[in-house]
Amino acid sequence: MSRSAILPLTFALVLAGTAAQAAGVTVAIACGSVGAEQAQCQEGAKEWEAKTGNTVKVVAAPQSTSDQLALYQQILSAGSSDIDVFQIDVVWPGILGSHFIDLKPYVDQATIDQHFPNIIKGLSRGDQLLALPWFTDAGLLYYRQDLLDKYKLKVPETWDQLTETAKTIQDGERKDGNDRFFGFVFQGRSYEGLTCNALEWIASFGGGTIVGPDGKITVNTPQAAKALDLAASWVGTIAPDGVLNYMEEDARGVFQSGNAAFMRNWPYAHGLVDAGDSPVKGKVGVAALPKGDGEGARSAATLGGWNLAVSKYSAHPKEAADLAAFLTGKDEQKRRAIAGAFQTTIPALYEDPDVLKAQPFFATLKTAFDGALARPSAITGERYNEVSTLFWNAVHNTLSKQGDGATNLAQLQKDLNRLSRGGRW
Structure with a gap:
């Protein structure tokens, strides 16, 4: 498929270099568009250009991870050479892996071994390494410390406590004149981000992980239904009705403007909400997400x-692999951690004094990443996107008051049964 058939319809193309260089080749990389991703990708690309004499075209991918996946599937299935390097989600190797080269011939083992082993494992298929870790993530709770102090409240440790605390602060702020203030914002749109949010809710109540590591469907439980019903109660009360269409940047926009007490988001948001021009600079804290209640409850x-x-x-696979290795290398990950609060995939950098000076909250993140909850992409393989789509639709129906948690999870069980081998993968 030609560039004219794909890129003008789907991508905004941004040249990282100022002009094509006489020597070297041109390598195109698709980078994310959330927060500072695009700017930091361009900065790293310029460093590689200067180092190698090659040219980089930085392509801005859609913000929605689901839209990104659909677009990448289109490009790769066509055998297009328009994009050399793809920024991929940690759950995509099972879906897209057949279109990627093995990077082991291009990267030495010592470089591979410096990353979190569980991330490398997730990016491997057999003896092949299908991607190099660039930055990692785990869901976090952001809170307004100044408002907790104002109302003499503590950081909530359970979802019930969050519900009550958020309502108290929301009522108080609205009484003080801010009728646009809400207690809690999160990612509620029908897309992969909702799968991430809802998996946290359900697992925190001991309600399963959609599909377990043994291939058994685990999501249709009373605990999971209880978690979804609680989340549905937030919409239109402590969360705006519009949260049903929120992605990461929508939630950050509300929270950073000073119009929310709590926010669920990824670590990238910290560097932005605490930036010099942020209305909430110096007022924000970060904590582990709340836990549910009952047996098996946990954060x-x-x-x-x-x-x-x-x-x-x-x-240009050789040059493309070299660009990927450079951008995911220790020096570049350190620069990105300091400049943009991107969470490094290299454990040693969480103890680096320069990183900790720039991002003190990194000291609390390594443990969170070590124990983070994986989505069931390894066990469901190429069908993970279908599984996730069914899941987020069931969750979104519940949030939208189109059936309660038990009803929608029972239907999800039937749908997953049909997709799987009679209820197992």
């Missing part, structure tokens, strides 16, 4: 993260 954070893979249709 649960979904493992996220983004990685760099090289298309097998690239005309």
